[in-house]
Amino acid sequence: MPTGPTTRDGFLADCRARITFDLLSNTWNGVTLWALRDGPRRHGELRERIGGISAKVLTETLRRLEYNGLVERSAYAEAPPRVDYALTALGRTLLEPIEVLGAWGFLHGDEVLQAQDERPQ
Structure with missing residues (x-):
């Protein structure tokens, strides 16, 4: 199993690891993947489950x-016509990293917010 970049230049433009950062840098990508973790959902169900996302953005x-x-x-x-959305096998492989990042947010979110409050605008 690959262990990741082995040099300082591991995150250069042609590095595959950047795909992950690009995918998860969009707030709604990770949230939508997480909302699909329990099985297929319809568009309206996803909007309800996610909250705060417009139909267009979803x-x-x-x-x-x-x-x-x-x-x-x-x-x-x-x-009426029905459309469901579900994670692929590849999509499921991102659930563990998303969970780890979410756990980090629960542990350190207050510290990040405090740092933001302390910075002059």
């Missing part, structure tokens, strides 16, 4: 995640 996020192979979209020819 649609853009789901398309981006689908483009990157992390989410699959399943459309059903029903009346």
